Amino acid sequence: MSKLLEYKNYFGSVEFSEEDEVFHGKLEFIRDLVTFEATDAKGLKAAFQEAVDDYLAFCAEQGRTPDIPLKGSFNVRPGQELHRRAMLLAARKGLNLNTLVSDALRRYLDKEESAA
Secondary structure, three states: OOOEEEEOOEEEEOEEEOOOOEEEEEEEOOOOOOEEEEOOHHHHHHHHHHHHHHHHHHHHHHOOOOOOOOOOOOOOOOOHHHHHHHHHHHHHHOOOHHHHHHHHHHHHHHHHHHHO
């Protein structure tokens, strides 16, 4: 995915089907399936925003909370050895594992973003 649209804190993918000659996408990072399409880029942006608005309205009508993308937690399965090393380092530093992993991820992303 090279491009994401953003609207009201929701993200939409951007794809093109040569066969159908249509742009299409879906809301990313949520469990519900919400799709949109258009014949040009400007239309795709409008269709994406309409899809978000429709999704939020549908959830309100149904009395349910809409999925929120990127809520701030995710599961990581680093394998037994990496888990052990991280847990021991966190304990030696007086940190919990979540803090250690968050700090390491922040440093890695800061480095990658400054290199880009």
